[in-house]
Amino acid sequence: MAKTQRLDIVTPEKVVFSEEIDFIVAPGVDGELGILPEHAPLVTALKVGSLRVQQNGKFFKVAVSGGFMEVKNSRVVVLADTAERADQIDVERAQAAKQRAEQRLGNKSAEIDVARAEIALQKAINRIKAAE
Template sequence: MAKTQRLDIVTPEKVVFSEEIEFVVAPGADGELGILPEHAPLVTALKVGTLRVQQGGKFFKVAVSGGFMEVKNSRIVVLADTAERADQIDVDRANAAKQRAEQRINSKNLEVDIKRAEIALHKALNRIKAAE
């Protein structure tokens, strides 16, 4: 039987996931991080991206939009701004958010905050990619 570690994914609104897993790949601020049981202690910022989680020999994805990850004593805690399991993502809603962000970016309106629109586009694209 493979060694396991605890993964807790928490947002300000809810606990998204809290179970034993074998392996996780996280979108760290400086690149992807693979975490196996008994990994050295670590704290890192997370960027918008997808957690790839191995549980029971199978992988699933969780779209996250930033936050932090702590690894200590074979326990991983992800404190994310938002997090959605791929099987729970509303792809139509994500596509609508993508279109709205693209329209804001392409508009000639000087009052549009382009940086915010780019962040919204990046988050929507991440949700769509995770759901695939």
């Protein structure tokens, strides 16, 4: 039997996923990290991106907007600011959020929080890409 590892994806609101998996690729702040069962212990910050998870030979994505990942004893815990499985993403809502962020960035008003608008744009684009 193939070895597996436990994956728990948790946000402040809920547990998004908690099952055995084969493999995960996560968007670490210093690059992508591939984690197999029995990986060496590590803790890393995550950036906005998609987790690519292999379970029973099939891949699925989870859009995350930052957080942390801990790997220890064939268990991966992702503590994410937000996390959403690709099959549950409302693409129309994500596209609307992308348009709003682009409009805010296009408006050169001093009242616009540019950093916040850029993060909103990154999150919306990430959700759209994950859903594809």
